[in-house]
Amino acid sequence: NCQDTTLDSITARFAATKSSAIDIEEESCLSRNQSVLYRKSSPHKPSSYLVSKLRSYEELHKRCGPRTNSYKRSLKQLKSGQIDHDSGDCKYVVWVADCGLGNRILSITSAFLYALLTDRVLLINQEQEMVDLFCEPFPTSSWILPQDFPFKNKMSGFNQKVGHSYGNLLKSNTINYSTPMLPSYLYLYLSHDCDHDDQLFFCDQDQALLSKVPWLIMRSNVYFLPSMFLMSSFDQELDKLFPDKETVFHHLGRYLFHPSDRVWGLITKYYQDYLAKAEKRIGIQIRIFSAKTSPFGSVMDQILSCIQKEKLLPEVDTEKSIASPSKNQTSKVVLVTSLFQGYFEKLNKMYGEHPTKTGEVVAVYQPSHERKQQSWENSHNVQAWVEIYLLSLSDELVTSAWSTFGYVAQGLRGMRPLILYKIGRAIPDPPCGRGVSMEPCYHAPPIFDCKTKKTVDTTTFVSHVKHCEDIRWGIKLF
Ligand code: GDP
Numbered sequence: 001n002c003q004d005t006t007l008d009s010i011t012a013r014f015a016a017t018k019s020s021a022i023d024i025e026e027e028s029c030l031s032r033n034q035s036v037l038y039r040k041s042s043p044h045k046p047s048s049y050l051v052s053k054l055r056s057y058e059e060l061h062k063r064c065g066p067r068t069n070s071y072k073r074s075l076k077q078l079k080s081g082q083i084d085h086d087s088g089d090c091k092y093v094v095w096v097a098d099c100g101l102g103n104r105i106l107s108i109t110s111a112f113l114y115a116l117l118t119d120r121v122l123l124i125n126q127e128q129e130m131v132d133l134f135c136e137p138f139p140t141s142s143w144i145l146p147q148d149f150p151f152k153n154k155m156s157g158f159n160q161k162v163g164h165s166y167g168n169l170l171k172s173n174t175i176n177y178s179t180p181m182l183p184s185y186l187y188l189y190l191s192h193d194c195d196h197d198d199q200l201f202f203c204d205q206d207q208a209l210l211s212k213v214p215w216l217i218m219r220s221n222v223y224f225l226p227s228m229f230l231m232s233s234f235d236q237e238l239d240k241l242f243p244d245k246e247t248v249f250h251h252l253g254r255y256l257f258h259p260s261d262r263v264w265g266l267i268t269k270y271y272q273d274y275l276a277k278a279e280k281r282i283g284i285q286i287r288i289f290s291a292k293t294s295p296f297g298s299v300m301d302q303i304l305s306c307i308q309k310e311k312l313l314p315e316v317d318t319e320k321s322i323a324s325p326s327k328n329q330t331s332k333v334v335l336v337t338s339l340f341q342g343y344f345e346k347l348n349k350m351y352g353e354h355p356t357k358t359g360e361v362v363a364v365y366q367p368s369h370e371r372k373q374q375s376w377e378n379s380h381n382v383q384a385w386v387e388i389y390l391l392s393l394s395d396e397l398v399t400s401a402w403s404t405f406g407y408v409a410q411g412l413r414g415m416r417p418l419i420l421y422k423i424g425r426a427i428p429d430p431p432c433g434r435g436v437s438m439e440p441c442y443h444a445p446p447i448f449d450c451k452t453k454k455t456v457d458t459t460t461f462v463s464h465v466k467h468c469e470d471i472r473w474g475i476k477l478f
Contacts, residue, residue: 310418
């Protein structure tokens with residue numbers, strides 16, 4: 001399986017390079033080796049081209065990563081503001097965080113694929129809220145941007161309005177396609193609210209310009225990766241890397257995001273205490289973006305109706321109280337994740353008080369109910385990561401429309417989820433439906449043609465990009 005292929009070779013590389021691991025402290029990463037004990041092996045194999053590309057990327061990262069001589073030379077160039085062609089051959093993309101953990105994981109993955117395609121090294125500007133969530137993904141080097149990076153303190157304040165972003169420089173004509181002297185760094189603003197000029201990033205002509213700039217500092221909170229599949233600069237390479245377009249996040253996500261030992265301890269303990277013994281695990285992710293538009297009663301009815309329609313769980317016999325369990329019962333366990341407790345309470349009461357009509361025993365659990373999103377809190381992100389990962393260990397997955405939290409779980413799992421459609425004036429009919437692919441949705445893609453600058457439906461450009469089932473203006477690979 002693909003997980004084994006990647007794991008084996010990485011593990012071997014870690015072992016082989018142990019004695020020369022001087023760049024970063026020898027790091028333990030239990031999940032890297034142990035995940036095979038918990039995860040279903042993936043039926044999706046990575047292409048051998050992707051595997052070899054990752055190996056070459058690891059070499060590049062080792063050569064150009066933090067604290068190397070090449071990195072030091074490149075920093076000098078960054079500080080000077082000018083491109084100096086003798087300053088080495090390393091180029092970088094620095095990722096800057098925005099929003100919740102699901103959004104972050106998806107935008108890091110997009111930035112990583114961009115780095116792979118453009119021979120850049122990906123460095124993560126890690127704020128304290130993300131410390132010790134993930135293992136280092138690349139052997140004998142670090143992807144964390146060093147503390148003494150020149151603009152480190154300014155980066156979290158970088159938004160759409162900053163005058164020196166690429167989009168704004170184009171707008172003010174400070175930079176154009178024939179500018180002879182390009183700066184040694186540029187800011188790219190690619191979050192959900194980026195504008196037309198920011199989105200020129202997705203045009204081949206702009207990529208030609210950007211390829212000359214050694215440092216790109218990128219802020220994004222979206223899965224912008226599908227738009228790279230619409231660009232002719234990258235399409236041949238992407239075809240070789242990903243013959244199966246539905247598995248891009250599945251492969252890259254499993255490659256990049258291994259829970260740290262601290263997080264892994266929590267995942268495995270919860271799994272063993274509550275989920276391991278069941279014959280079937282059903283994950284239900286309930287994300288409420290607005291209590292006003294998604295009132296509790298309607299969402300609960302939608303969930304129950306989805307469960308029934310899709311035959312996910314047996315019906316209960318409300319005439320009877322819980323009887324002693326029959327001998328040949330099968331057992332199902334439901335993992336509910338939500339910021340709120342009410343959905344779990346209702347399901348738990350239902351299956352706790354009445355027997356099922358099939359005689360199966362159903363247990364319901366919810367690891368936490370944090371009430372509010374607090375993405376600047378480290379412990380809150382730990383809990384979010386634990387739950388995303390636990391969801392990804394399910395046999396069946398129900399997710400909420402629009403939620404990147406759910407997208408990450410489905411992608412790591414490698415499964416097309418049942419999506420609870422967004423509630424409008426009424427509960428949607430059907431209440432949920434199978435995703436067309438396991439890929440995440442890009443919520444805010446460009447909607448113009450780079451050549452004519454006219455508005456177009458970009459999904460007509462290629463056969464493997466569609467509009468998302470949960471956001472009609474979003475696009476996804478399938
Ligand atoms: P999205 O907003 O649903 O696209 O997902 P994000 O992960 O980007 O942001 C939502 C954040 O809210 C998460 O990262 C968590 O911090 C928190 N959150 C939302 N739903 C849950 C949940 O079911 N469990 C936990 N522990 N946290 C959640």
